[in-house]
Amino acid sequence: MNIKNQLRSVIQWENPQQDQLFIKFTDNGDEIKNASKLIIGPGQGCLFTYEGKIEAIFEEEGLYDLKTDNIPFLTTIKKFITFFGDAESEHKTGLWFYKKTDMLNIRWGTRSPIKYDDPVYTFPVRLRTFGNYSIKITEPKNFFTQVVGGLELFTVEEIQEIFVSRIVQPITNYLANAKFSYAEIDSNVNEIANYSKKNTEAIFKELGFQLLDFRIEGTSFDDDTEKRIGRIADVNAEVQAAKLAGLDYTKIEQLKALRDAAKNEGGIAGIGAGLGAGMQVGSMMGMGQNVNTPNQSQNQAQQNTNDPLEKLKKLKEMFEIELISEEEYKNKKQEILKDL
Known part of the structure; x- marks a missing residue:
């Protein structure tokens, strides 16, 4: 002064x-x-x-x-x-x-993540938000007695703590009831902000100031939530890849298991045995059209394993979904063709 x-x-x-x-x-x-x-x-x-x-x-x-x-x-x-x-x-x-003037673009951000249950993925997520707001002192007496409290100096930074402590709960309540999933948050930030402003205006008015506007500029989820969503996205991507290859997800997982088995049995040389084992697993899971006895299933699997056309078909499927390299595909294809 x-x-x-x-x-x-x-x-x-x-x-x-x-x-x-x-x-x-x-x-x-x-x-x-x-x-x-x-x-x-x-x-x-x-x-x-x-x-x-x-x-x-x-x-x-x-x-x-x-x-x-x-x-x-x-x-x-x-x-x-x-x-x-x-x-x-x-x-x-x-x-x-x-x-008395409008105080514009005051920054705010959640001190700790807002926790709620994602309605789509059915597990708890933790959300952080940040943005800005503008206020104006409209009841100086209320502001002085309830907020300033006789301090010789009261700054914008000090009002930020009061603001954040009162705005987080309405956001939490809204997210719990609105049922926005992880992927829907960013497209609904304006709706969340409008609800939060409307449901805190009376609180701030009692403290002596008017909330002129309130904006959410960005959101982020904690690392655990991101990892969970990442794993789900990976599975979804594999399911889509399986559809494009004309296979179902169960078949993809079976082929992955065969790839691992082939590596353990000496690389590409173990594919034939792996395919035979895979056919047996598929039959046991009910993937075949008929229910066979154990001897019939074994004989059928052996026949399919020895059929060059069947081998070529399976080999091509494995190449298309990138279970084997192009070089491995060509080499094995030549081996099968030589046996014709």
Whole structure:
């Protein structure tokens, strides 16, 4: 707080900083006691307190003559200042200037993830959100008594803590009831923001300020949620690949098992035996059209294994879904063709 030395009888808030919401005039007691004029600049207001109580609020900008203006509360203020404005007096007075203008684009973000159950994937997810909001002090008395609490300086940073602590719960409640899945969050951030603003306006009004706007700029999920979703996406991708290859997912998993078995049995040379084993597994799982006896299934599997056309067909399927390399495919194909 600055005051011009050459105008010791004038009290005003000079050079207000962008992050200042409330600030107390704290110059010498003599300057308060001897003051004859109070200047309220554009976008400013001022509270006068006596012994901890708000005695008057200046909401209109302009020059107030504390000695001659025929305004009852100004006369009372001057009386308090004249007789009790001395810093050594037991009767304490105070002047707090506050910002009336809109405070725009204040940053916010959740301190901890918002937890709720994903309705599609049916497991708990943890969501972080961030954005910005704008506020305006509309009830300075409420703001001073419930938020500022007599502090000599109250900044935007301090209101951020109050704001976040009250905005998170409405967001949590909305997500729990809206049933947005992991993939739907980003497309519904405006709806979430509008609901949160609407359901917190009354809370902030009681504290003395109006929530002008509230925006969610981005979201992110915790690492555990991302890993779970990643695993599900991988499975879905494999299912789609199987459909494109004309196979079902069970067949893909069977072929993967055969690939691993072939590696354990000495590489590509073990494919024939693996295919035979795979046919037996498929028959046991009911993949065949007929239910055969164990001997019949074994004979059928052996015949399919020895059939060159069947071998070529299976080999091509394995190549198309990238279970074997192009070189392995060509080499094995030549081996099978030589046996024809």
